[in-house]
Amino acid sequence: MTPHDSSPDTTQRTLPSGGPLRSPPRTACVVVIHGEGLGRRADIGHRPVLVGRSQEADLHIAHRSVSREHCRIWRDGDEYRVHDLRATNTTRVNDQIISEATLTDGDHIAIGESILKFISHTSVEARYHEEIYQLATHDALTELYNRRHFSELIEREIARALRHQRPLALCIIDVDLFKPVNDRYGHATGDGVLQQIALLIHRHVRNDDIAARIGGEEFAVLLPECDNYAAGSFAERLREAIAATRFAPGGEPRQITVSIGIAALSEGCGTRSRLMAAADAALYRAKSQGRNRVCLED
Numbered sequence: 327m328t329p330h331d332s333s334p335d336t337t338q339r340t341l342p343s344g345g346p347l348r349s350p351p352r353t354a355c356v357v358v359i360h361g362e363g364l365g366r367r368a369d370i371g372h373r374p375v376l377v378g379r380s381q382e383a384d385l386h387i388a389h390r391s392v393s394r395e396h397c398r399i400w401r402d403g404d405e406y407r408v409h410d411l412r413a414t415n416t417t418r419v420n421d422q423i424i425s426e427a428t429l430t431d432g433d434h435i436a437i438g439e440s441i442l443k444f445i446s447h448t449s450v451e452a453r454y455h456e457e458i459y460q461l462a463t464h465d466a467l468t469e470l471y472n473r474r475h476f477s478e479l480i481e482r483e484i485a486r487a488l489r490h491q492r493p494l495a496l497c498i499i500d501v502d503l504f505k506p507v508n509d510r511y512g513h514a515t516g517d518g519v520l521q522q523i524a525l526l527i528h529r530h531v532r533n534d535d536i537a538a539r540i541g542g543e544e545f546a547v548l549l550p551e552c553d554n555y556a557a558g559s560f561a562e563r564l565r566e567a568i569a570a571t572r573f574a575p576g577g578e579p580r581q582i583t584v585s586i587g588i589a590a591l592s593e594g595c596g597t598r599s600r601l602m603a604a605a606d607a608a609l610y611r612a613k614s615q616g617r618n619r620v621c622l623e624d
């Protein structure tokens with residue numbers, strides 16, 4: 327898949343409508359309203375949603391009362407249905423044990439000790455939960471994922487990649503010489519530059535990639551199914567696009583560039599902290615070699 331391909335539907339990946347990076351109004355969803363995973367949500371679109379303790383579940387609830395694959399929720403024509411996957415603590419809808427059931431707006435689905443609420447796309451509550459989810463997981467300035475949520479997602483992607491022996495790469499992107507931009511044009515104008523860069527990152531990533539703002543002028547993109555080589559070409563395209571963009575902070579044309587460090591999942595680099603440290607080390611080299619460049623881990 328190229329960086330511009332898009333898949334039809336994802337959970338926890340679409341952004342609510344409203345801002346520049348936000349997608350059109352969403353479909354129905356389930357939200358954890360009690361217990362482990364509180365606040366977490368999953369959209370129910372074209373793909374069924376797997377709820378369970380497995381890192382690979384679309385709605386991951388890390389509690390011992392939840393089976394690895396607990397239940398599946400999907401759209402069936404105009405209806406939404408839930409199917410228990412022979413969970414140890416059988417799925418209940420509004421306190422009734424079920425093997426399969428049709429959901430209606432506001433239904434409570436008990437998954438072990440956690441409770442999910444089903445919210446149909448027509449519900450006025452849907453928008454409220456969209457906003458809560460957005461606030462908890464996204465950076466307010468750029469609308470990319472925030473650092474905390476990125477940390478959760480990277481753990482999940484690493485587990486998935488290791489289990490299926492699939493490649494996974496991480497890019498850390500740092501704006502070059504950003505302090506002089508702030509000093510010359512002011513912080514608010516600097517914020518506008520960061521928003522522009524976020525938009526460029528957003529335009530370059532695939533649907534399955536995970537883009538976040540992880541620091542003041544630092545961004546990260548996690549690339550599933552990419553090795554160092556594929557991540558390198560993605561990073562090079564992004565670097566070139568940013569360097570070629572006409573920024574005009576305070577009305578003055580100015581070239582803005584980024585440095586990018588890349589690391590890929592490997593035997594010696596199989597945890598979040600190691601992957602982040604390796605990408606950081608590569609970024610440090612990109613900076614020390616003159617900036618506006620991409621460096622791979624050693």
Ligand SMILES: Nc1nc2c(ncn2[C@@H]2O[C@H](COP(=O)(O)OP(=O)(O)OP(=O)(O)O)[C@@H](O)[C@H]2O)c(=O)[nH]1
Nearest residue numbers: 500501502503504505506508513514516517542543
């Ligand atoms: N406008 C704005 N600036 C920020 C934000 N967060 C951090 N910064 C600024 O980003 C700048 C980072 O500067 P440095 O870490 O010195 O790095 P740099 O000038 O980009 O230089 P190199 O990274 O070495 O290329 C500082 O001026 C911070 O104040 C933010 O949210 N908005």
